[in-house]
Amino acid sequence: GAGVSQSPSNKVTEKGKDVELRCDPISGHTALYWYRQSLGQGLEFLIYFQGNSAPDKSGLPSDRFSAERTGGSVSTLTIQRTQQEDSAVYLCASSLTTKSTDTQYFGPGTRLTVL
Amino acid sequence: EDQVTQSPEALRLQEGESSSLNCSYTVSGLRGLFWYRQDPGKGPEFLFTLYSAGEEKEKERLKATLTKKESFLHITAPKPEDSATYLCAVHTTGTASKLTFGTGTRLQVTL
Numbered sequence: 001g002a003g004v005s006q007s008p009s010n011k012v013t014e015k016g017k018d019v020e021l022r023c024d025p026i027s028g029h030t031a032l033y034w035y036r037q038s039l040g041q042g043l044e045f046l047i048y049f050q051g052n053s054a055p056d057k058s059g060l061p062s063d064r065f066s067a068e069r070t071g072g073s074v075s076t077l078t079i080q081r082t083q084q085e086d087s088a089v090y091l092c093a094s095s096l097t098t099k100s101t102d103t104q105y106f107g108p109g110t111r112l113t114v115l
Numbered sequence: 116e117d118q119v120t121q122s123p124e125a126l127r128l129q130e131g132e133s134s135s136l137n138c139s140y141t142v143s144g145l146r147g148l149f150w151y152r153q154d155p156g157k158g159p160e161f162l163f164t165l166y167s168a169g170e171e172k173e174k175e176r177l178k179a180t181l182t183k184k185e186s187f188l189h190i191t192a193p194k195p196e197d198s199a200t201y202l203c204a205v206h207t208t209g210t211a212s213k214l215t216f217g218t219g220t221r222l223q224v225t226l
Contacts (some may be wrong), residue, residue, distance in 0.1 A: 004158070033213065033214075042202075043202070045214065093158075100206045104161075108157055
């Protein structure tokens, strides 16, 4: 079956512009996660959604970052007024539920470059 | 605060030269330890989940083991196609459902 898909695969933007990154999870997966991978850093958790529950936003680095999940499926991560330090690969993952026994499957990522 | 440390940062092996990658962790309460493989320009690909000390899992040339403080990923007779970055992550009682990742080990296997 289809895996997690993300778009765009690459995004180059100018400092101060807003960007939107999209994630399509695996069909039937109720949990969706966003992580950020910077050069030389481990994956850093940003936010996760589980069903209709309020999202866990504890990893968002600033109020310039926001995310939504429509209809329990597709998610969009929005970064407002981008800064150069936002340059990274943004990875989306989904899992059947949020139980520790449920594997998180990752998409290919969106590479964001802020000039 | 939960911490995951992987070593070495980089490892170069010749084809057929077996070795082990280490993942040590300091966490509030381990619910699961995950190994992923990541190729350049791609997302992490799931390999194994381990839940309790003493558990072992195998897949082709890879074998993952778990103790109360660390996990090892043993690579037996590696091939060039095993070259990748191997990531370790933990799911803990203190972190809800998010994974906490180490920075990975970059493995290069040469002919």
